[in-house]
Amino acid sequence: MTSLGAGPEPATRRGRSRPAGWLRGNVPGAAGALIVAGMVALAVVGPLVWGEAAARIDAAAILQGSSSEHPLGTDNLGRDLLARVLVAARYSLLLALAATLVGASAGVVLGTLPSVLPRRAARLATGTVNALVAFPGLLLAMFTAVVTGLGARGAVLGIGVAIAPGFARLTQTLAATVAGSDYVAAARMLGVSRRRVLTRHVLPNIAEPLILNLTQAFGGALLGLAGMSFLGLGVQPPQFDWGRLLFDGFPRIYLTPEVALGPAAAIALAGIGFNLLGDALARAAARTPAVGERPPPPPATGPAGEPDPGAVLEVRDLTVSFPGGLTPVRGLSLTAAPGEIVGLVGESGSGKSLTAAAIGGLVPYPGTVAYTALRLGGRDVATLPDRELGTELAMVFQDPLAALNPALKVGGQLAEVAVVHEDAGRAEARRRAVDRLGRVHLPEPGEVAGRHPHELSGGMRQRAVIAMGLMGTPRLIIADEPTTALDVTVQRQILRLLREVADETGAATLFISHDIAVVGELCDRVVVMYAGRVVEELPAGRLAAGAAHPYTKALIASLPDLDTDRSQPLAGIPGTQPAPARVGPGCAFAPRCALATERCESERPELAAHGGDGRRVACWEVK
């Protein structure tokens, strides 16, 4: 069995990030959650359990160091310091909570002001926030605390004021993003008032990130308050929080360090816990929820058999699956001969791009790729060394900027390919880069080589990426929607270039597109995908008149062209393509097919030869 575990190996090779469940395998996040839970529990039960011990004055045990009776020593009234640290959790956390709430509310109000005020006042509010953000937080806190009076209230207000600008800035940025969205534009056109836009659209959409930020702000407030108490600006006796305990113990740190280290450790632990948790929550919210299950074992594959001598690319029974039983590509087979351009066409959700990714070894974690055969030039790709794959396989994507490093000059990036994969000398590599840029018809290739990607137009960038593929000796070019982001006139040029490259280099091309007209125009052969499977394969020239599968036919009929009868409605296809998890046992197209019978619902038609010239179709109703 040949199985390309598309887990860490290809993922790291291409530098893809790896999604994970928010706490699964997330040690810092789990640790943070554990610490926070412990702290909250301590805050609830601490004073109940150790309250008495913390208040018990013992004249016989004044200012002691660590002993079996008092592990952290005692204070100047002989009270047990361990008990006091445990009891102080409640007050410390409550103060931090109050400070966070003060800061967050002030910040959110300040941050939303620009969205409701008239233009000039809004600018003033923005300016104020910017000035406050630039002001050192601790100074702001101390100033406020001194003005409002020493003690817990002053410290809470002070820390609140110090937190507020950050929240205001965050609110402002988030609100500005939402305010610039299309749905707010639509609401404004419908005459919805600014106030209502704020309460209905802006606030609900910024609430989540703000709440996440609260957790981290809480950690900060805790540390800040401890700092204030430590400076003597915060909690005053007889009340005590961790900062106060630290303040009291600090003068004795050289004689009995444990009396200061106890409260210090508590502060540090709580601060770290809340920050870790906040960080993990924010990360989890930033990514789409990942499926936690392990991928199912890849389906058993048969013997690989002998390589097809006439094929550059040979794919047999390719399956791509994801955890949770999702199989977006199912048993796909295709071949491509030298110089041949094979079009892989399908709508979103058909699995066409994942097919391309699987062939290129780019399936993102946690996907699994299995196949009976996946051969490039007759050799299994899994056994091909990276450097050979690097020169024999060229990939072109929809967004050329993804393939080009924005910081490097185009010529240098191309030359790099030859240096890395073929140990070419710098000068030779550079000469070849300019030559290849000329081969893709970039005007003045020498000059283009000296430019950065952002200085080129979209069409020129795509040419540069193709030129990069030509640096080696490609046997296969995988082009995934390479012209989708381009204008039609530029698209036409790139299509011509791809054809020219195929003719000149003899490389096979796998051209993936949602646009059946583009595929029909460029390709030699067309493979139509639906719900992860090939449903039809035919010569491109026969698309217009010779398509047999009901889906292919409907797809062609849906497409308006320049001769479509304007008096008739377009054909269209009712319903939508089923998601990978929803594909039933029968023909996946059955729910949308006008010809479907009972058999179609329960039994899946295999891809079978149909007529001559290599046509294959998977449909019960095609005879």
Place this chain on the structure above:
Amino acid sequence: MIIKNLSVRYGRRTAVDDVTLEIPDGQVVGLVGESGSGKSSLARAVCGLVPHTGSVQGARRVQMVFQDPYASLDPRMTVAQTVAEGAGAGQVERLLGLVRLPAELAGRYPRELSGGQRQRVAIARALGGDPALLVADEITSSLDVSVQAAVLNLIRGLREELGLSMLFISHNLAVVRYVADVVAVMHRGRLVEVGPAEQVVGEPAHEYTRALLAAVPRLRG
């Protein structure tokens, strides 16, 4: 309705350069052009979403449908809340009916809908504003072909049913030709050709229009 001498400038760049275009009552005017031609800026100017010079006359109540239905619906509002934004809650069922969406969808959130369904919701929301002019900016370009067909049919149906005037913007000449009565071709901020759809496609007068037509991919055979 007529757009008169409209220009849009972003700093020193002129996106729309002195465009004059009439949108006859009850007709669909198709606006084609490539990226950077200024067609979207023109659309936003007509809707009052970007500052411009020149005037838009006779267009009270303009509503717009946007390109990306994933970004144009508030993810935290149900279909009913979205559609009711302009029209009020009493109209939701009628509006959903107009865009051929079942009333059961009223309680769903955008993430539970397909791309085509979302675009219908966006159209229903715009219709709720009782527009004299509907501006549709690339509304099918992010949809699958089979879904695009249904949305195009809907647009034509709405025009028949409601006598809606429309500015229909697309980079796809075949799509524009199919829905529009009049086709206007925009290039580098200017209109280079305006005429009845069949005429612009059949006997293009401007060189740029001919280049665009030649580039439209077609099936062989």
